[in-house]
Amino acid sequence: MTLAYTTGVFDILHKGHINVLNEAHKLADRLVVGVQDAEAILRTKGRYPTLSNLERVEQLKSLPFVDDVFIYSDTNQIPNLERLKPDVLVQGDDWLHTGDRTRTVEYLNKQGIRLVLIPYTQGVSSTELRKRLVDAEHLRRKDDSFLGQHIKLFKINELKTYEKHDEGKVVRLVKKIEEEGVFLNPITVANLMVIDGANRFEAIRRLGVSYVPAFVVDYSEDVELRGNVHYLRAALAEILPAGTKKVSIADAIEGLKTRSFCAFVDDSSDAYGVDYVEGLKERVKTLNSIVSSYLGRFPVARLSEFALDTGLRVVFGTFLESELLELAETDLRLQSGITWHRQKHAVLRFPVPLTLLRSGFDMQEFVKHRSEGGEIRYYPQNVYVCDEWSTV
Numbered sequence: 001m002t003l004a005y006t007t008g009v010f011d012i013l014h015k016g017h018i019n020v021l022n023e024a025h026k027l028a029d030r031l032v033v034g035v036q037d038a039e040a041i042l043r044t045k046g047r048y049p050t051l052s053n054l055e056r057v058e059q060l061k062s063l064p065f066v067d068d069v070f071i072y073s074d075t076n077q078i079p080n081l082e083r084l085k086p087d088v089l090v091q092g093d094d095w096l097h098t099g100d101r102t103r104t105v106e107y108l109n110k111q112g113i114r115l116v117l118i119p120y121t122q123g124v125s126s127t128e129l130r131k132r133l134v135d136a137e138h139l140r141r142k143d144d145s146f147l148g149q150h151i152k153l154f155k156i157n158e159l160k161t162y163e164k165h166d167e168g169k170v171v172r173l174v175k176k177i178e179e180e181g182v183f184l185n186p187i188t189v190a191n192l193m194v195i196d197g198a199n200r201f202e203a204i205r206r207l208g209v210s211y212v213p214a215f216v217v218d219y220s221e222d223v224e225l226r227g228n229v230h231y232l233r234a235a236l237a238e239i240l241p242a243g244t245k246k247v248s249i250a251d252a253i254e255g256l257k258t259r260s261f262c263a264f265v266d267d268s269s270d271a272y273g274v275d276y277v278e279g280l281k282e283r284v285k286t287l288n289s290i291v292s293s294y295l296g297r298f299p300v301a302r303l304s305e306f307a308l309d310t311g312l313r314v315v316f317g318t319f320l321e322s323e324l325l326e327l328a329e330t331d332l333r334l335q336s337g338i339t340w341h342r343q344k345h346a347v348l349r350f351p352v353p354l355t356l357l358r359s360g361f362d363m364q365e366f367v368k369h370r371s372e373g374g375e376i377r378y379y380p381q382n383v384y385v386c387d388e389w390s391t392v
Contacts, residue, residue, distance in 0.1 A: 004028035005086035007077060009036050010056050011049040016092075016121035018063075023118045024090035025065035033060050034080055037073040044075065046306075075099070078107050086113060093117040144371040147386075151186060151347065152216050153363040156205050159212070160328035161194045163336050165202040173203035182351045188343065189214040190223060191321075193328050195341045209357040215347045219321050227256065227263075227316035228340040229303035232294055234312050236267050239294045244272035256317040263287060263316045280323055284334050287316065291335040304340040350386040 004024045010017055010033070025031045035056050041049050049056065053071050060069045072080055081089070081104075089108060095101065095117060108115050177183055183204055187197030194201050195217075204212050217223050232239065244265065247255065252271035255261035261273035262283055274290065277283035291314075294300065301311075316338050327334060352366075376386055 001030060002028035002087040003084065004031045004088040004090055005034065005081070005084055006031070006090040007034040007036070007072070007080075008092075009041055009049055010060055011051055013059050014125070016125065019121050020090065020092055020118045021060075021063060022065060024088070024116075027088045027090065027116060028086075030067045031065060032068045032070070032084060032086070033066055034070060034072045034077075035060065036075075037071050040073045040075065077104055081107060081111070081113065085111075088114045088116055090116045090118060093119050144368055146345075147347065147350075147367045147371060147376075148364055150216050150345070151350065151363060151367055152189075152214055153211050153360065154189065154192075154214050155210060156212055159189060159192055159194055159201070159214070160325075161198055161201065162324045162328040162334055163194075163198040163339070164333040165198045166336055169199045170202045170206070173199060174206055177203060177207060177354060181354045183213065183354060183357060184349055184351055186213040186215045186347055186350050186352075188217060188341070188346075190217050190219045190341075191325060193325060195223070195324075196343070198336060204357070207354070209354065211357045211360050213350065213352050213357075213363070215345075217343060217345075222344045224342040225318060225321060225324075226340045226342060227318045228337055229316070230291070230294075230314040230337065231301045231303075231310055232298045232312040232314065234294060234298045236265065236272075236312060239290075239298075239312070239314075240265055240272055241274055241290050241293070244274055247271050247273050252315070256315065259317065261317065263290060263314065266313050266315070268313075276317070280326060281330070281332055284327060284332055287338055288335045290314065291338065295335070300337070302337050302340075304337070304342075347386065 004027045006020060006024045008017070008020075021031065021033070035053070036044075038048050038053050041047070051059070057069045057071065060066050077089075096105075105115070107113075183200075185197070185200060187201050188195050194214075201212060219225075247264075247270075249266050249268075249271045252261060252264040252266065252273050255264065255273050255276075259276045262276045263274045265272045265274075274286065277286050294314075319339055324334075324339070356366075370386075
């Protein structure tokens with residue numbers, strides 16, 4: 001029985017993908033498809049795919065001419081070729097020009113594996129389909145309606161926080177807001193809890209104003225709550241928590257999913273899992289202790305800040321919305337950057353004079369009046385930028 005093997009991202013399945021897969025199926029008795037892992041796509045393309053790993057696998061498995069699908073993370077295909085031992089490797093005809101394929105081609109020749117390049121289908125790609133969707137959304141958008149529905153004015157004492165603030169950043173923000181007389185970026189709020197902007201919220205609170213502008217989101221529809229990843233330029237021994245378990249990276253990732261671990265540290269070869277702690281407060285204290293061990297000692301970059309995957313990784317498990325709401329009712333706070341709220345939309349540079357935040361005002365009228373001139377830049381990433389409004 002002969003085997004054909006092909007690989008790709010397969011983000012938004014389209015006619016070009018179908019053509020390659022169908023032709024690959026004709027070349028052998030069985031077709032196995034390798035799907036690139038989302039984290040690997042982020043490293044190579046600088047962004048996540050539209051669909052998750054599972055969604056991309058499931059859509060391929062639904063095709064009658066695909067026999068098996070698996071996820072891979074290493075762009076070096078030789079280990080997969082050694083494991084599968086295919087008779088044919090099938091790729092699009094641009095494959096030889098999208099990276100250094102020298103070692104792979106040498107391996108194919110040595111093992112007698114046939115390489116077949118399928119002509120590229122003109123006029124269609126996942127990028128093009130994504131652009132069409134964005135353009136369609138762009139034509140439908142109503143800036144004044146969107147901002148009027150989602151930008152609200154809250155009394156400071158109405159809102160709760162679950163995250164610690166960064167004292168150094170807060171001090172700088174207080175000075176900046178005082179000097180400029182403007183609060184520039186609204187905090188993000190869900191269920192009366194600040195989910196983004198803890199430093200801005202603390203800064204505006206210290207300035208003694210009564211109100212704060214907030215971008216209000218729906219947890220169930222607008223937000224994906226994820227565990228964050230910290231990247232450190234440090235040696236493993238310098239930050240490794242006591243009592244960790246050495247496991248494979250795959251097992252560590254699975255441990256986060258099953259809540260066997262609440263975090264793990266890895267150096268790209270081995271991972272060290274931190275046992276899951278059942279009590280919310282004890283788990284928060286455990287995670288805070290891990291972050292405190294390196295915060296201020298080493299530069300920290302976060303995946304939520306689109307940092308590149310370099311250096312030592314500290315990977316955190318996901319909290320539930322209910323757990324963060326429970327935490328917000330206590331005196332305990334989670335270290336900043338352990339969680340990541342990925343939002344569908346964002347509003348940036350929405351300037352509100354500090355004087356208005358002292359006494360309050362009609363936010364609906366404010367948005368309506370300021371948006372009449374159309375001075376809002378809308379980006380395809382669903383980000384609204386309002387800094388072309390004057391501040392008077």
